[in-house]
Amino acid sequence: MPRKKRAPGRVRRVLGLLITLAIAAFLALLGYGWIRQHPEDTPWAPLDLSQPIGMFTGRKLVALGDDFPRCRKLLDRAGVEYTALAPLREGAQCGYDDAIRFDAGDPRITPFKPARLGTACPVAAALALWQWEVVQPAAERHFRMRVTEIDHLGSYNCRRLYGRSSGDFSQHATANAVDIAGFRLADGKRITLLGDWKKDGAEAAFLRDVRDGACRLFATVLSPDYNAAHRDHLHLDQADRGATGWRACR
Incomplete structure (x- = not known):
């Protein structure tokens, strides 16, 4: 067959x-x-401050709020010089256990003015990356020089949102936030949120670039575009909003 x-x-x-x-x-x-x-773009890869900002960098920074020793190890590995602050308690809602202060003279960190700024460690880690990956590149791009000082309005403040007498406490109440007011360039020029945000030109473009870059690193970024209460500063915080990972950028 x-x-x-x-x-x-x-x-x-x-x-x-x-x-x-x-x-x-x-x-x-x-x-x-x-x-x-590209480990910075994967959710399971450990955070490394020497890596570029990736899709999951912001979430990993927020997660450091539950692990102060790991946050400090990341700063150590990145060569950042800092001092761990003694725990502080002020009533039931205010205080911190995980705050650090960048050491004066650290060549890796642009000085903050006023000096001796202390923040929760996740905020400090994000500020370091923000300087390296956002602020200094934006200054070079717009002005062809570096930022030599960053002006701030403080971090820790035992108060409720907007200073109200009732309602939720601010992230400032645990040093988990910082307000940035302006920047000083190498030639002495000062750029401020209050004076330059609404102008045209390089100054306003620079401020928007540093705001947009902060949105990739912080859980909350509020600028003069948000409301009048933020007309003179960028509010940056690392509020943990749970598994949703919801972030505020305005």
């Missing part, structure tokens, strides 16, 4: 499956290589 010919349809299905598997394996290898080269 003549041998039966294999059904052409079956051969095509087998070939199609093999091709699909080969493509999937190739894409998996590409994805693995990409992940190894």
Whole structure:
């Protein structure tokens, strides 16, 4: 009897499956290589302050609020010089256990004015990355010089939101926030939120760039675009909003 010919349809299905598997394996290898080269864009890779800002960097920084030793180790690994502040308690709602202060003279950190700014460690880690990856590149891009000082309006303040007599406490009540008022360039020029946000030109563009860059690092960023209460500063905080990872950027 003549041998039966294999059904052409079956051969095509087998070939199609093999091709699909080969493509999937190739894409998996590409994805693995990409992940190894871009750990900042994967949710499971440990945070590294030497890496560029990635899709999950902001969430990883917020998570440091539950692990002060890990936050300090990250700063140590990045070569940041700092002093851990003694725990502070002021009533049931105010105080901190995880605050640090950047050491004066650290060449990696642009000085804050007034000096001796203390913040919760996750805020400090984000501020370091913000300086390195956002503020200084924006200054070079717009003015071809570096920022030499960053003006602030403080961090810790035992108060409720907007200074009200009732309602939720501010992130400032745990040093988990900082208000940035302006920047001084290497030539002495001062750029402020109050004076330059609404202007045209390089100063306003720079301020918007540093605001937008902060949105990738902080859980909350509020600027003069938000309301009149923020007309003279950027409010930056690391509020933990749970699994949703909801972030505020305005």
